Amino acid sequence: MTLHAIQILRTSSLPMLLEQEIEHVILSGEFSPGDRIIEMEIALRFGTSRGPVREALRGLESSGLIEQVPKRGFFVRRLSAKQAADVYDVRAALFGLAGKLLAERITDDGITKLKNFVSDMDTAVAADDFSRYVTLNFAFHEFIVRGTGNTALAQQYLALIKHLRLYRARSLMFGDSMHASHAEHHIMVDAVAARDPAKAYAAHVHHVETAKQRLMSATPIISEHQEK
């Protein structure tokens, strides 16, 4: 257990911790897209000075969650409908690759875990427990991309997911999109369990593409020139 503490200190520092905290604040919705982030406010909140805060903010800028306007400060990024659609296309390509790679190398144990995810989601869907479904769904996707063994792929994919949470129309997803979406999970897992890379690729790409369709069709005509 001391080892755990050491591990923490080895990979953590004040700016890194702040980066995680600020990211959490943004993704949790406390700061909304377009909001200005005041350095001193963050510094006071976490009891540090502005230096580490600025470093953390710059890190978040590189990862694409916020943007900086010189002399004016940092702002939470806003994702237009067009940008969100673009991200979905990239995500589909990456997720397709993940499905293919996973089908090529998955172990029997991995297949069991995948099926457990699906049956847990079955339960959540049957109970109409949307919040639990969302949690499981995220863990399921993360398990898939990490299961590929390709770190670059997993990192890129998970970063994209974060970006999508900046899209304001995201909350429009609900109801039967859960049923439709989950039906596809079965197909994906079946293809992976059959260790059929081509089929897994297609199923995974299709899963993201239909998610894009659902989101975009649920989105009314939105002014496109939102992003400055």
Added chain:
Amino acid sequence: MTLHAIQILRTSSLPMLLEQEIEHVILSGEFSPGDRIIEMEIALRFGTSRGPVREALRGLESSGLIEQVPKRGFFVRRLSAKQAADVYDVRAALFGLAGKLLAERITDDGITKLKNFVSDMDTAVAADDFSRYVTLNFAFHEFIVRGTGNTALAQQYLALIKHLRLYRARSLMFGDSMHASHAEHHIMVDAVAARDPAKAYAAHVHHVETAKQRLMSATPIISEHQEK
């Protein structure tokens, strides 16, 4: 021209400039993978204090070019053969998407430009001008990914390219890999010019996959546990 200066100031600040400069220093090879980066050294070199330098370094860390070990400093990242191979796989998926999207939306003018790139590279190949070929090749790839109109895709792809330059065996590419690689360019452009998304997708994926093969087969057995 004042407008140009204004544009610079609008999007630039000392840390941003430093980030570009340091990135250039790394990619140019002056700092090698594994090298430690001393903040004061950079600060002295560019005539600033350590604050802006630290911000720039943190930005580069998020983009994946360097990594930080708390209390020890920043180090230029090292890419193992396995990691490089992984990046190639991701790159193939993204480039395939780029080919597909480009074939769907390219203008006649765009096709002309693509063909110009290819004929310029023809000339470089015929003259065995490797350095010019490399330059043109990069511009060609950048034109393709930007031509998709998908900013997220272009950014991710270009970031991956940068990462690959951290792989030490990269310099092994030469000679006939130039010929083989360029032959594929013709196929890619033909597919895009025919506005055939499926064919363009396949050609672009294939182009990166063979590049991966060439690099990996040129790489002797390298100790895999390089990265900590």
Added chain:
DNA sequence: TTCTTGTAGATTGTTGACAATCGACATTCA
């Protein structure tokens, strides 16, 4: 020799202060 221990110098982590700049409000003038 080889390993441990101790010390000095170098480097990072963090802070507080000061200058520069921006946005908002009030004031002035047409």
Added chain:
DNA sequence: TGAATGTCGATTGTCAACAATCTACAAGAA
């Protein structure tokens, strides 16, 4: 009334200093 200008408070940009920590080298013990 409405537009232009001036001023003030708030915020960012940068720096220099100090404390904490690490690395490298040297000295001594097994």
